[in-house]
Amino acid sequence: MRTPSRWIATSPPPGPATWFWRASSASAATSGCSSPRAPIPIWEGDLVVAACGDRYAADQFEGRGEIAPEGCDLLAGGGLLGWIESRHARVSPPTRLVPLGRPIDREGVALSLDRYARPRPAPRRPAAVIGVVGSGMNAGKTTAAAALIRGLVAAGVRTAGLKATGTGAFGDLQAYEAAGAAYAADFAEDGLASTYRIPAPRIVDALDALLGHAAAEGCEAAVVEIADGLLQPETAAFLAGPGAARVGGWIYAAGDALSALGGLEVLARTGIRPMALSGLLTRSPLAMREAEAASGAWVMSRDELADPAPAAALLSEVRALREGTPSERAA
Amino acid sequence: MPRDLAVTEDPAAGFDLVLRPGRGRRQPPVWIASPRRPATGARPLAVIHGISRDAGGIAARLAPRAAAQGRVLIAPLFTAEDFPRYQRAACGRRSDRALLTLLDWLAAEGSIAPGAVDLAGYSGGAQFAHRFTWMHPNRVARLTVAAAGWWTFPEAAPFPRGFGPADAAPAEAARWLRANLRAFLDREIAVAVGRLDDAPDRTTRSSPEIDARQGPDRLTRARRWTLAMRAAALRLALPRRPTLTVLPGCGHDFHACADAGLDRLILPDAPCAAARPEASERRTPA
Numbered sequence: 001m002r003t004p005s006r007w008i009a010t011s012p013p014p015g016p017a018t019w020f021w022r023a024s025s026a027s028a029a030t031s032g033c034s035s036p037r038a039p040i041p042i043w044e045g046d047l048v049v050a051a052c053g054d055r056y057a058a059d060q061f062e063g064r065g066e067i068a069p070e071g072c073d074l075l076a077g078g079g080l081l082g083w084i085e086s087r088h089a090r091v092s093p094p095t096r097l098v099p100l101g102r103p104i105d106r107e108g109v110a111l112s113l114d115r116y117a118r119p120r121p122a123p124r125r126p127a128a129v130i131g132v133v134g135s136g137m138n139a140g141k142t143t144a145a146a147a148l149i150r151g152l153v154a155a156g157v158r159t160a161g162l163k164a165t166g167t168g169a170f171g172d173l174q175a176y177e178a179a180g181a182a183y184a185a186d187f188a189e190d191g192l193a194s195t196y197r198i199p200a201p202r203i204v205d206a207l208d209a210l211l212g213h214a215a216a217e218g219c220e221a222a223v224v225e226i227a228d229g230l231l232q233p234e235t236a237a238f239l240a241g242p243g244a245a246r247v248g249g250w251i252y253a254a255g256d257a258l259s260a261l262g263g264l265e266v267l268a269r270t271g272i273r274p275m276a277l278s279g280l281l282t283r284s285p286l287a288m289r290e291a292e293a294a295s296g297a298w299v300m301s302r303d304e305l306a307d308p309a310p311a312a313a314l315l316s317e318v319r320a321l322r323e324g325t326p327s328e329r330a331a
Numbered sequence: 332m333p334r335d336l337a338v339t340e341d342p343a344a345g346f347d348l349v350l351r352p353g354r355g356r357r358q359p360p361v362w363i364a365s366p367r368r369p370a371t372g373a374r375p376l377a378v379i380h381g382i383s384r385d386a387g388g389i390a391a392r393l394a395p396r397a398a399a400q401g402r403v404l405i406a407p408l409f410t411a412e413d414f415p416r417y418q419r420a421a422c423g424r425r426s427d428r429a430l431l432t433l434l435d436w437l438a439a440e441g442s443i444a445p446g447a448v449d450l451a452g453y454s455g456g457a458q459f460a461h462r463f464t465w466m467h468p469n470r471v472a473r474l475t476v477a478a479a480g481w482w483t484f485p486e487a488a489p490f491p492r493g494f495g496p497a498d499a500a501p502a503e504a505a506r507w508l509r510a511n512l513r514a515f516l517d518r519e520i521a522v523a524v525g526r527l528d529d530a531p532d533r534t535t536r537s538s539p540e541i542d543a544r545q546g547p548d549r550l551t552r553a554r555r556w557t558l559a560m561r562a563a564a565l566r567l568a569l570p571r572r573p574t575l576t577v578l579p580g581c582g583h584d585f586h587a588c589a590d591a592g593l594d595r596l597i598l599p600d601a602p603c604a605a606a607r608p609e610a611s612e613r614r615t616p617a
Binding site for chain 2: 154155156157298300304307308309310312313314315316317319320
């Protein structure tokens with residue numbers, strides 16, 4: 001049985017601690033922690049620097065960002081350490097790591113991720129902020145977000161791709177950049193390795209920083225992805241709290257028609273009525289028709305989100321909602 | 332890749348005019364008139380031909396004035412084979428997407444400045460231009476539309492008569508236009524038509540619905556569309572209103588209209604100036 005390490009418990013620095021590790025067993029997991037742009041395989045005996053943090057991934061691991069003297073698990077390929085609390089039956093055991101020590105700076109102070117947060121920007125936001133939420137992990141949120149970024153960029157709108165919650169990783173940001181985002185970042189930019197079990201105000205604070213950076217980069221629009229599903233605690237708190245007020249309009253990504261319908265009901269409890277449905281269900285024309293018939297919502301495939309005409313229309317809807325100005329429908 | 336075909340090599344012309352071959356059905360051929368003395372920060376101008384598809388003639392007519400302002404002019408050619416109904420923009424082969432692809436390509440290779448362009452269209456080109464701008468308002472800074480055969484009105488009639496659902500367009504095109512109305516109207520829009528373009532001809536589209544709402548001829552239709560769009564701008568509390576200019580002494584002829592002042596509407600002396608004084612209808616000086 002693992003026990004939380006006293007090394008952390010005695011005097012933890014603020015923010016996710018970073019550690020030197022040696023891989024004691026390597027599974028199929030890969031890590032992006034040695035490369036800023038591409039995941040690479042880890043071999044037994046490799047030296048790794050990674051951050052501690054909690055992980056919430058229904059299709060992979062749930063884990064706690066604590067360590068034991070004998071080692072811990074690599075909870076996410078982005079470079080997240082902790083020990084596993086539960087694991088999806090389909091997923092192989094994680095890479096095991098043995099601690100070597102903590103990296104320190106010239107003054108001997110242990111490093112932590114929040115020391116590398118970008119300086120706080122002026123409190124500004126892009127004129128239009130569109131959120132993407134989903135029914136769960138792998139519901140197609142990142143695909144929908146990247147497609148919408150693509151459509152907005154093609155519509156002539158300088159756009160940021162942001163991830164407000166989840167686990168720090170490069171894949172999503174690379175998808176945003178490949179779609180043409182002028183600025184792509186997640187909460188790690190504000191010093192968080194993961195947002196699981198992080199208090200809601202801190203998550204909103206990090207999102208404000210990301211939106212400020214996006215505005216400073218000249219972005220007129222930001223697409224903000226919220227990780228995991230509507231029932232995930234931080235996502236639910238975000239949607240029910242002040243975080244949702246940062247977002248002018250929503251896209252809801254669902255895996256199938258029934259989860260689309262259920263998700264719309266869950267969102268309705270927080271007063272959110274998405275502008276459109278998208279996600280994995282749009283790979284099936286039949287499921288699209290089902291969802292459309294059952295919900296009456298606009299169901300948008302990846303290609304439609306990437307089309308500049310509907311993307312511009314979504315932007316116009318968000319602006320109208322934000323400004324509270326009369327739209328033609330109301331006129 | 333096919334090479335550009337140089338057309339103008341006259342050193343006194345002030346510009347170089349080339350025809351760039353297309354790149355399949357996604358990107359049409361384009362006439363490009365590049366000023367020899369480009370002005371810094373001058374917006375490119377894209378001009379769309381009518382159903383005679385005389386993109387080269389339009390480019391040649393407007394190129395000297397564009398060059399005098401240091402502006403790049405492009406005139407894409409929507410061929411009948413690849414874009415038989417290009418005027419509708421959202422239908423069939425999506426001529427709107429083809430123009431976007433072309434603009435992005437030209438910006439990427441440095442032929443035009445990135446960002447929004449000024450857009451103008453005559454006859455069928457005006458049909459395309461106003462629908463394109465309505466669908467992609469962020470891509471167009473200033474719009475000049477002259478002598479359209481018929482128009483898309485801000486009302487629930489099926490597209491392209493209105494922004495209601497229609498079989499001839501993507502299912503959600505109506506929603507795009509409805510959502511974008513404010514953004515579309517929030518820019519300078521100049522409408523023009525020849526004073527003598529006041530009788531239907533063999534190319535004037537006619538149906539009981541179109542004639543009843545829009546009128547029998549292009550002059551009436553331009554007046555009614557301008558009024559409808561001005562009313563919509565008023566409802567939306569927008570400060571700008573589209574203007575209508577009736578060009579004296581000319582009928583449905585691009586070159587005659589250009590001589591009568593359309594060239595100055597498309598390429599005003601101060602191209603980036605603030606919106607002109609509002610007028611529901613203006614006449615250019617003879």
